[in-house]
Amino acid sequence: MSDLLTAEAYAEEADVRRFPVLRAILAERSARTGLILVGVVVLAALLAPVAAALTGHGPDQQFRSEALAENGLPIGPSAHFLLGADGNGRDVLVRTLYGARISLLVGIPATTLALVAGTAVGLVAGFFPGRTDRLLSLGTDVALSFPFVVTALSLVALNRGGDGEPVVDPVLLVVLVISLFAWTYFARLTRGLVVVLRNRPFVEAALSIGVSRRRLIVREILPNVLPVVAVYWAVQLPVNILAEATLSFLGVGVQAPTASWGNMIAEAQRSSLYQVQPWFLLGPGIAMFVTVLGFNAIGSGIRNVLDPQG
Amino acid sequence: MKNSVRKTTIMKKTPRERRPLLSLLAASACAALLAACAGPVPPDNPGANGGTGGGASDAAGGGAPAAGGTLRIASLQSDLDALDPLTGYSTDSWEIIRALTRQLVTYPGSAKDIKDDTTLVPDLAKSWDVSKDGKTYTFHLRDGIRYSGSSTREIVAGDFVYAIKRFCDPNKQVAAINYFQLAFSGFRDYCEKFAKVPPGDPAKSKAFIDSHDIPGVSAPDDKTLVLRSDTKNYDFLSILSMNFVSPLPEEVAAKYVGDSLEFRKNYPSSGPYQIASYEPGRSLVLKKVPGYDHAGDPARKAYVDEIVVDFTTNSEDAVVQKIQSGDADLSLYLDVPPLSTIQQYQASNSPYLHSSDSGAANFITINARPEATSPGAEALRKLKVRQALAYAVNKANLVQAQGGKIAARPLGQIITSTILGHQDFDPYPTPGNAGDPEKAKQLLAEAGYPNGLKLDAVYRVNAQFETIAVTLKADLARAGIELNLIPVPPAQSSAYLQDPKSRWDVFLSASFAPDWQGPSTRMLLGGWLDSDAAPCGTGNVHAICYDNPELNKLAAKAFPSDDPGPVWAEADRLVSADLPWIPLFEKRKVAITSDRVRNWTWSSLATQADITNIAVGPAR
């Protein structure tokens, strides 16, 4: 029964639904802010090679004579090195830009993979109560119970073939490790939604006109799950970007000399060089902050649009 | 963690000598002197050296430093890698073990330079006799020296016998065992039998020790220890200066498994300090033994009352922050202080920045074991490829990455500057030590690799070695050598290298520190590289596999010699050109301390601060 608050006061919310969601999202303040921030980051990632070409500084290229003082200390920001250099005479700006690529390259596929796997598991678990649900939910619980970092460390150790060489590319491994943990949240979310949707009248209506279960899941339930899951994708993405950085910070993520914000910050800290060249820490630190902030803002913006109370 | 693997020579050097020629003379003189002066050597007072060491020792001020106070050490690692004198084989564990154990003979420390600390002084042995053939040493122990901690009985000669018999307990294992296989008659035979005892059960080990003897090691009475070798060795006493030969009370030591926490907490100390409390991951507190017999210990002044090792500083940054803010006085496990810190100390001309030649070096080892069949390993069997590698490395860059002149100097040979037999030369020099990519490319082409070479390069993950790895990767790329970097956690690196199934062509994080200064050439040329002493892959943590009959012959000639210097110099020329590894740079030891530190003293054994001779005072 709609009481006055939903029926009348929120009449205008229904208007929102009449517009394409995208336009509503664009109109939302924090989503707009987030989109701008993320746009900047994506652009930076795309233009990293351009920056490298313009400055003539490759991401892993060392300029020991130009960028390091006699005693090996890196120079601060200058006309040629806009954010100064790191302890190996590499351009912090160029490396920060390339770091954006790693963050996106890890964060986006990892989250997407988690979304696909988690949604699939959640759909099946939610739709088939009983043994299937119990088994899949147990699997989700098991995955959730593993401590992330310790397991990640073990998995990195696991990633050695008989000859000690990595079986899969370390970046791919980080993607897999992160999605191995992130899928559980999607699975739980989807399962919860499906359990509710399964008993909604429109599902029964579809059943009564003879829709098959597969068609029901794909055509009736999935379209209702996807928008929520997509919002959660935006919420989970910054978490996963931070997870990559944390793994790299702990030395098990992206390997040197490839630049990742996490391992740049780790390097700045281990070498204490941030005390003489703060931009070595601030460059990747601020970049990461902006990226995560941007995605968080988008996530909550979308949420605001779809769920006005939240 | 650093391994400073050490090796052997006997003898002492007079403090002033630096040039190779002089040192050779001195060495031989000392050898003669030693045999002659079988009586007690008058203890050298390290405190008296204060003031001679440049800026660093200004901190000592005038006169004898005040006793008392607490010396606080910030450790980069969360625990000691070893505390059992038998298993401790890193410079950092040696630094702590020095405060807890005593040996037959030792070095008293030096205020000026690590390489000056070469004078052997009597420690628990008040004197010794050497037989005419130089093969038998009879030590006379001091009277009335007691253990502290879990035992307080007097130290007797049998405790040394027991300690040596533990050497090849399969549960413990002395990494430096190669030294002793040459040093004691019948030792190798004893060890072969001991290896058959199953590990994990202390009772079985004890039963074996109780029922077997080593012919070359005996204690005719409580005050006399007789050690006999099959051959004469000029560095026999130096070998005994290492903490491996420290007395242990069997009734205590046999109760505990290996270097376990229980053992560490019930440590029978023979040194000036005993363990007051020990919590891995938090702290280790050493307290001075009440009423310590200073007269009976010429080498350790033991000024401070308490030494606290803080295990809660997990990063280089945290360690130096603690020292700079005065919450700690010294560092442990910090191989090189961060560049920025060195620079800050230099800029303020701080008297608390200490640096010294150390004879330690970094190099690239090569996987030359027969099992290695990767294309890279095959290529490296060719001398021209190794030469290309030697030409391709930019040593100047590496030295800069270490912190410049104060921290390192380029190195092109096996023997470093503080070691007997050193004659400065570089078989593959490049302009400004900056490498010669063109020459490297040309050599590669001549060796059949005109399109360059790809090598699997293992490195240990820490700040220093990661810098070396990425710098080498960048520099070698110019010569067409592509390094595929494989990071390995420090704790697993030696296991990784020693596993025959592991894939690696080169190891970028190889390093050593001399086991003692001066006549310690045995470690490298007579040890790691001598296939008679250390067959392929054994005797060192780097899995070095090198076989050169000419070197073996020279080593065999040097060991019993009274003048081994020229022999070693010849061996160095021979081997350095053959590149069993690629030398990179010789490290200078750089230490920063708080402004409470007085009477700065280097220990040549620990290749860093001598905590048994440093004092503390009020902050300045």
Place this chain on the structure above:
Amino acid sequence: MALFSVEDLRVTFGRRGRTTTAVRGVSFAVEPGRTLALVGESGSGKSVSLLGATGLLPSRAEVRGSALFRGADLTRLSPARLRAIRGRHIGFVFQDPLSNLHPLKTIGAQIGEAVTAHERVGRAALRRRVLDLLGEVGIKDPERRIDDHPHQFSGGMRQRAMIAMAIALNPELIIADEPTTALDVTVQASILRLLRRLQEAHGTALIFVSHDLAVVSDIADDVVVMRDGEVVEAAPAAELYAAPRHAYTQALLGAARHGRALVRSPEPPESEQPGQQSERQSGQRAESAPLLRASALHMSYRRPGRKESFTALTDVSFDLREREIVGLVGESGSGKSTIGRIVAGLARPTAGSVSLRGEVYNAPGDVRLPKSLRPAVQVVFQDPYGSLNPRRTVAATLAEPFVVNTDLPAAEIRARVEALVARVELPQSVLHRLPAQLSGGQRQRVAIARAVALEPSVVVADEPVSALDITTQTQIVALIRRLRAELGTSFLFISHDLGVVADLCERVVVLNQGRVVEQGPVHRVFDDPRDPYTRELLDSIPGRVAHV
């Protein structure tokens, strides 16, 4: 002087720069001890006016105009002074007592808080007062129920608890906002009686908000009719019911009367209309073999954590003949919907069976409805929003039956979908809309269109008009009637609204607590109820005695 008078009240809602006006200049007044009824369909602004006047709207609502309570303008009072008036001088009773009670607090605590919000009272004294209040509003055994939580109360008891809260401090005015809408008719009648009794006992003024003119007819002294945020007519009750002036009021009244009047108008059984005649014939044909037969249906659930199982249906049997509309009536929990689900094949009975044209298609142990029967029995649900997939367009929803059950080419399906839309009297433009973009009535038309797409023999309509405004209800009922005539479909029409059933159905089945208490032709059952429960149901219909 009026106790409470609202003058030219305007309420606008603003959110992120867009505003909607919900109330545009409303005025009304209530005298002490009198009852004012505020009537209008949902969205007419009646509740918003009252909440706006008493400062209970969310902060993004902007209220202009004045609301004088005993001379003080509530719209201008400070929050603290307003708070002192609410609860003490004005009591509130809201529509859905479950959502209006805090789920985690006991009933006693919530009633007690109405007192402690304004007075300092000792624990024991407070408990005493709460017990008295519970007794006054007719809660049996208050000692035992005082520490219960809302979920342990029935709907009627919850509403009584709400009323206890409202009268705790004996206020001069009670605002009752649709206080009976969510309740069954019998409960509704008892709550109305309670309100009237309390009002007389305490001399309280009452503002009663409702969408149903019939409900307020028993209670109101004055009536204000609202539509789209404006007052369309205000008059004393007797005057308004006798001679409604405004066309909208007439329509409302007509709709209300439409349902109820038919029950009472004695319809000569022999004067058959053409449609009924054919029904009758088919009915006669079906005497031997009805189209659909439910035999001895029994349904029980095992509830988690309880030992005894819950019995929803006991021995329910009825027939449905060709082209017949059978009403299934009863209060909530009587098992109506369970029967609907069993007939539609969405649930299995524990015992008994359902057969179509003599063929049993739903009995214990059947896993799924046989494919051949699926198009034959279709279902329309109560909630027109929930029964349509919110992410699919009308066209996609309506095409689904054809896609799933036929091999028709796409063009043919499109044509049929367009024909369907026309059949349920919707413009073709709805085809590309999403359910959210349709009105409630339109949505229900789409749901009905989907149900009849494959021209089924039987459609189960489960409360298809309960969620709709009274005018829309009438249209949908007409649509069902027309579809039956055009397609010859039989309907099982489930409703709690006896008026609608009387209006639409030929026969009726009355359910009480899972049992059939009475069944037969509508006029027979409603005019001459034989079961006491049926009588009670009929007596509870509001407005029967009074004006309607």
Place this chain on the structure above:
Amino acid sequence: MRRHIAGHAARALATLLAVLVITFAMTRVAYRNPAAVLAPRNATQETLDGITRALRLDEPWYLQLWHYLYRGPDIQGAPMGLFNWPPALGYSFRQQRPVTELILSKIPVTLSLALGALVIWMTLSILFGVAAARRPDSWVDRILSALSYAGLSVPTFLTGILLSYFLYFTLSTYGIRWFPSSGYVGITENPFEWARHLALPWLTIAVAEIGIFQRVVRANMLDVLGSDYIRTARAKGVTERRVHFGHALSAALNPIITLGGLELAALMGGAIVTEQIFGLDGVGRLAVEAAVGGDFPVVIGTTILAAAIFVVSTFAVDVVTRLRDPAAR
């Protein structure tokens, strides 16, 4: 309720068992040649073989698992399996200590860290969240929301580095020694020092968690504040403070408790970065050092511990939220 608890407990046990088997299998594959990793440097082949035998690495995996569960490695003849009494998690060859003892010695640190941080972040989140929900879109809300984004977007390691640099190092160079840079003092030894040593770590964790929780509190509060029973409370004339803290918060608390329980469990399983940066000798540091150092009995032990804490806290959260909800009781 009882049935529900029994079902939940069974599921928790099954989860733990699965975690154990997977972890065991994983470490068997991950730590190649564990004997070499655990052996002293330069150990001979005989020693390696001896360790291999002692660890039963030469047996099939199911026998290894059985031994792990039933006896553990026999050290001095004492069984140390999970199925013994008292249950034990095996023996760390690297540290030469029983794993259970190792873990138990670290738990007070991690517990202090996690619980202290929990109190701080919950208190602040609730205050901030209620303040923000009280007037949505006001300047208070906007500032708090900006702060929450900031907390959410800075990784803990960066927070830790910056806090340590500014609040420890910079302050101490001015002679202000409010915060120590690292270490842990037991609460029983000196409660003040305990809090002083944990202040920066607590803050580090709290910054990130407040970023999450402030928003959760706000969203749930807004949700509840829009509900009918809040309007009822206001209609009764209840004060706003009581409406917010008495009515709305109590109703909004369950999702917060649920999320809080999960976060706490995650922290208990190892606030790894924070422990690492501030040199706290807790379970997280133990686990990381074991994983990096190849000390697989400790890896298995800490993983099982983390899983157990997770399972138990999920269980506890479930019970608490059900007890709070009379309809579910």
